Amino acid sequence: MPGLLFGGDYNPEQWPEEVWDEDVRLMSEAGVNLVTVAVFAWSRLEPAPGVHDFGWLDRIMDLLHEHGIAADLATGTATPPPWLVREHPEIRPVDAGGTVLEFGSRQGYCPSSPVFRTSTVRLAGAIAQRYKEHPALAMWHISNEYADHTVECFCAESARHFRRWLVGRYQTIEGLNTAWGTSCWGQHYTDFGQVEPPRRAPGPVNPAQLLDWRRFSSDALLECFEAEKAVLREVTPDIPVTTNFMSVLYHLDYWKWAQAEDFVSDDAYPDPADPESPITIALSYDLMRSLKQQPWLLLESAPSAVSWREVNVPKAPGVMRLHSLQALAHGSDGVMFFQWRQAKYGPEKFHSALLPHGGTDTRQWRETLALGAELKKLASVAGTGTRADVALVLDWPSWWGLEAPESMPSGRLKLKDMLLAWYAPLRRRGLDVDLAPADRDLSSYRVVIVPNLYLCTAEYAAALAGYGGHLIVGPFSGVVDAAEQVHDGGAPGPLRGLLGVRVEEPWPIPDGITQALDDGTQATLWSEWITLDGAQPLVRYAGGPLDGRPAVTRHGRATYVSCLPTDTSPILERVLTEAGLPTGLLPEGVEMCRRDGHLFLLNHGHRAQTVDTPQGAVELAANDAVVLKLGEP
Template identity: 70%
Template structure:
């Protein structure tokens, strides 16, 4: 048994039968069975059909859909249908509609048209969920509850009066007293001292820069407010159907929601991912997000949505060329997914997503896309035995949402060019290229068992987090602009790197952001750097640099030329390395750290080939448009073809090998 009662790997997609006459439903389930579909996500946007009038439910059509699915061996990921309120709710209670920062109330006609703090919306949602749980809790098709949909996709925040009241209550719970709030927010600056909580408002559009700690707390609050909506529905489902797992579909690495907190509140992690087929590097960024999904609960997860071919919301919606749909699905499995689901099953004829691809295209079973669907379904049946297996990683990347929110404050920073996703990718890209397994970790997670921990940026760092990192007995790498502020976004005494000063052995004398187009070169110090790094040429740095005051650290590289000429750029104290700049290529530094830590790739692969391991299964994915040749370090059986492989092999363009070998753990993670 995997993440649900469905055995093997999950395959299917969002199914919207309410968009089609009932005679089409029979064809749908017949074709699902033919393709090997074993799960369908249903009722995501069905509130207005399930409750056409207040308190009046129409479940008959959904009864028939679930019965049909079950008769054909298809399980249901049953949504609670609360992703969009029905028209009657927002017309009877217009205060449910969200308000933007400029005070404009957003109209009904799209989706997620609700204020997360609205008690009217919350009460109505809970009533619907209770009715659905009571009706379908014992239905044999039910395998998974799907709460809401893509939280914060359209509405992350609302600035209405109800949200303001909720925000004030959240602040009072966090700080206890107005004096505590004033101290944390530093309200003596710009005359913002409060004498009562009811004087506080959300950070709406203002004449100038808004208090950055107010904005930070607003980010925390907005994530928590939406999480409260999720938890209200989850509480009903756990009461009525305690044996049915609960999920909600994440949106890869999303700035607005702290997924560490969210994942702790659900039973199964699931994700929606839409890499751009027109971007030849998009598979790297999506691999990073998949590693996050696997890391959130340290167990397999579900890719709940992806596109069979083109999407409908980019400026140019490129289709997936032959082989890419299959390769993208195998990539998710390679990074720990136990299911490859899609949006959607049957391509819509109307609405904003009528040009969004589907497993069953407009052209029906004669279309190229249908042949791709059949092939993938067969492949997933061949790969069923990988379900439940885990990944062991020696390297961890640190991701902290509080620090991210503080780093990307909208105003009043030394530079607005520092973007956390870019910083993460600058380290992840070379790790991915050489086949090194990577976990993502929050700032306080147990680090034992890792050999290398990389914090590309930790702008916000508490003394507790610093002690945690200092106690790590492996190799630590810290990127620039780290240890700058505390949890209230206040600069640490003595400046950066704050509580990281002792483990790093230095102080940042002055931040030195680089104007667009300016390059600062960084050259290794002869005799200090070792291995490949010692022989590296000067590496360009852009966007950011720092004037360091080294106290108890070895200088590995210095700035060359420009205003920082001769100043330390990269240092090391013990096994802790600090980079004060954004290098164009961190490979020389990374290579030295990995070698010192004894970290090896899961396989030696040529350019364009991605290598990952799940238990005894080695995935080799060729993202290139030409065949790739490589030597296998160990023989095995390719589950996709049944062939026994050893020695030199060739992987066709946009193709893959999934090798069953004798190495690695068979289930679970570290």
């Protein structure tokens, strides 16, 4: 499909057929060229076991094609139908306390259930056979927002699946005992059949078991996706396949998931009431672009208010456009919304839509028309890339280990906060940023920042040591190996030669207290008693038990930050200057992004700003955005 994609989720099954003609007519008027259909349609498409009703979907697909609108056709498997749940109650998910979760919401399934998996593949295959030659079919949409509601299941079937997964990972029970350190607290196993999921227990659960459970739970859902993808690929080998991610999500290893997709898509819902949301959502967009190092697609966003926060604040005039252009600025090749027509009933009846309850004589509809027209003018943006000089390293196993409940020196270290502490000041300087896994080739970047790498393998350490550029590594890194066992000699483990320091003892900072540094800045939540082992001190702790001890060190081009500074800018200023990158600040609230040949300027602030660009000064009103074609006046 040429140009940028524009549209959203369409749920015609919620409306009488006489409404459908009006819908597609208004879609054409608004410039919609893609809609997502059948996401939650399993109970309508298969009303009884093996009995299919495709008639209504046939009519919708035909109607869309007649009006030049393509279909992102879902497999409908996000929610099993009531008949399947009642005939096979064992597919219902079970929480860590043993409670069986009842039907009546969505995603009510056990990811490991053979019955559920077989049923999803059968439905996906039937849909693929039915629509494989349909001219409206543009892409496949498998399930919906994996791990939104069902992240894990603790039932007996999941336990059996977990044991098979562990056998594949460790081969022998001796291998598992060694990896899990089961001699601690008398947990030694003599057979895999004795292993259960980490259900609720009298005290802290083995952290190695928890880490493997997180790996397994991500893999179990990925197996569901890949089972459906296999049948779609067999029937329609040339139709691209995706599933919608959920921004920077703790539960799923998106580096691994992205390898299984043809292209990355994301659902993003920044809170218009949160002044920090523009920077947090920008981080997630840059992750989406980085996952496959290519353009992605914003598959869901809100035209105005959502329906699931405690207070659902609408978007002020112009903010729908601003948020849409922000997604394009960070690499999306379109802007899709939830949903097309605002629902009359159900949990999302107050969620905004491109076509609101009030119809076409509304502010929302006028903004929908304006956005559709503007996206046509921006067609040259589609397919273009972003070249970033800075990368942030994000590793899911490290994240899972770092934030495991209990057993840690502090429960205050949160990886997303640590990422944002470096990402936000980089964006304030107008620098484009990629995210990268710890084992990726990083040679194309001038600066690499590792906010945290709690779990560090020899392979990770070798990749960072071989980088050779300007490197910043944050605290509590290189602590454990892939099995959650502390490296010999303590942190930073295999990073010691690269960083030139030894961490003798972590020194968490109590809530409400700050630790002074001798450069006049402060640290919060975390500090460390470190000893120099070749590195030079740049900043020292000032006052308290760590008074005079190194806080920030330098070894070659590698900087180690043993604390959480309340402002990382002084460290960044030095490293960026040495790397030859700009350090000047953009006006407050302004964001700058580049895609080949295009410069995006976005003002998330509440007052007008002036921005200097290669094309001259640009005036930006509050909640305004401008796209410049570079090289043109």
